[in-house]
Amino acid sequence: MRVLLVGSGGREHALAWKLAQSPSLSDLHAAPGSPGIAELCECHPIRAEDGEALLGLAGSLNVDLVVIGPEAPLVAGVADVLRHAGISVFGPSAAAARLEGSKSFAKEVMSAAEVPAAISLAVARPPCVVKADGLAAGKGVFVCRSQPELDDALRRVNALGGGMVVEELLEGPEVSVFALCDGSEALALVPAQDFKRAYDGDAGPNTGGMGSYAPVPGLEEAEIEGILGTVHRPVLAELQRRGAPFVGLLYAGLMLTADGPRVLEFNCRFGDPEAQSVLPLLAGDLVEALGAASVGELSGAHIGWRDGAAVTVVIASAGYPDSGDQGSAISGVDAATANGALVFHSGTAQHGGQLVTNGGRVLGVTGLGETILRAREAAYTAAEQIAFEGAWCRRDVALAAAEASR
Numbered sequence: 001m002r003v004l005l006v007g008s009g010g011r012e013h014a015l016a017w018k019l020a021q022s023p024s025l026s027d028l029h030a031a032p033g034s035p036g037i038a039e040l041c042e043c044h045p046i047r048a049e050d051g052e053a054l055l056g057l058a059g060s061l062n063v064d065l066v067v068i069g070p071e072a073p074l075v076a077g078v079a080d081v082l083r084h085a086g087i088s089v090f091g092p093s094a095a096a097a098r099l100e101g102s103k104s105f106a107k108e109v110m111s112a113a114e115v116p117a118a119i120s121l122a123v124a125r126p127p128c129v130v131k132a133d134g135l136a137a138g139k140g141v142f143v144c145r146s147q148p149e150l151d152d153a154l155r156r157v158n159a160l161g162g163g164m165v166v167e168e169l170l171e172g173p174e175v176s177v178f179a180l181c182d183g184s185e186a187l188a189l190v191p192a193q194d195f196k197r198a199y200d201g202d203a204g205p206n207t208g209g210m211g212s213y214a215p216v217p218g219l220e221e222a223e224i225e226g227i228l229g230t231v232h233r234p235v236l237a238e239l240q241r242r243g244a245p246f247v248g249l250l251y252a253g254l255m256l257t258a259d260g261p262r263v264l265e266f267n268c269r270f271g272d273p274e275a276q277s278v279l280p281l282l283a284g285d286l287v288e289a290l291g292a293a294s295v296g297e298l299s300g301a302h303i304g305w306r307d308g309a310a311v312t313v314v315i316a317s318a319g320y321p322d323s324g325d326q327g328s329a330i331s332g333v334d335a336a337t338a339n340g341a342l343v344f345h346s347g348t349a350q351h352g353g354q355l356v357t358n359g360g361r362v363l364g365v366t367g368l369g370e371t372i373l374r375a376r377e378a379a380y381t382a383a384e385q386i387a388f389e390g391a392w393c394r395r396d397v398a399l400a401a402a403e404a405s406r
């Protein structure tokens with residue numbers, strides 16, 4: 001199969017890396033790609049949101065499948081533009097991507113599908129959680145335990161414009177459960193945990209994610225199947241009933257409360273950095289699986305997983321999450337990969353042969369090992385090798401899980 005991958009982040013680098021290993025791949029292209037993806041395939045300078053230009057590219061390359069990585073082009077309808085022209089796409093239509101693009105739409109679908117979710121509150125009073133209604137790159141959610149926190153959250157969400165939702169504050173461990181979907185069927189991937197807060201000990205503001213690990217101990221296949229049965233499949237049925245079948249990756253962000261799993265959010269694409277932990281554990285053929293989903297033939301499909309665990313540590317630039325950094329020289333990537341760790345580019349650029357920073361989250365370093373403890377050691381040992389002005393990372397990614405598994 002000839003595949004075009006759309007996007008340029010760490011998630012897309014991890015996708016490109018795994019797609020490139022698929023036995024059923026014949027040719028891989030990316031748009032716009034990144035310096036990391038360019039080591040794996042040809043990159044074309046077309047923006048991920050430019051549906052018409054991507055359509056032209058897909059046609060001229062005669063691709064069999066387009067895989068859309070990020071949420072922005074999905075919410076903007078790029079999958080629709082391609083599908084209308086008869087091209088197979090892994091990624092939902094704009095109508096189905098509203099599950100991520102609008103928190104209020106997601107609430108409405110969950111309520112119709114009777115999915116267990118955080119309850120919406122009519123009045124904002126602490127403790128509660130305030131969420132901007134539209135896309136905010138993981139930075140539009142405010143957990144408010146006190147009135148000053150709530151006042152600050154309301155100010156910030158109002159400044160974003162576009163409405164908000166307020167919901168009950170839930171407690172418990174969080175887990176990201178991904179499923180490949182073909183409109184009616186869902187196939188689970190190994191569960192992952194994300195580290196959303198900026199600083200150690202889950203302090204500081206929410207970010208796009210500062211690290212992740214997979215699989216999550218205690219969530220065995222039976223529990224995951226249970227979650228697919230109460231969350232993913234009812235949502236697929238409800239979207240299909242509304243004439244907006246979901247084809248792509250349905251990501252449920254769940255909190256495992258004392259009363260059972262509750263949905264915090266849906267995303268319409270792989271999580272980032274979770275994809276950087278999940279995809280390296282996949283043993284099967286990713287092109288075949290995404291291709292089957294894109295044509296509604298997931299029924300009976302199976303994906304294999306390798307034993308062991310993966311831990312991903314995000315290396316961010318000094319100003320993240322408020323701002324990014326551009327043009328600082330990056331060193332140590334080759335040294336970091338020398339012992340088998342993977343380095344995925346999230347925000348980098350190439351300047352005259354020198355790899356430089358180009359964003360807030362700059363690199364993701366994934367370590368693999370027989371246990372979370374070993375994978376974590378591999379990730380941090382590799383991350384130590386990487387240097388650029390202002391580089392930092394959380395030091396406690398997967399720490400609790402590693403200690404628990406000791």
Ligand code: AMP
Nearest residue numbers: 118129141167168169170196253264265
């Ligand atoms: P979201 O983008 O909706 O997943 O929210 C980002 C993060 O905010 C989540 O990963 C949680 O850590 C936190 N969060 C969201 N909703 C709630 C909630 N109802 N109760 C507690 N924490 C929440």
Ligand code: GLY
Nearest residue numbers: 208209271272273
């Ligand atoms: N890491 C969280 C997300 O991708 O939304």
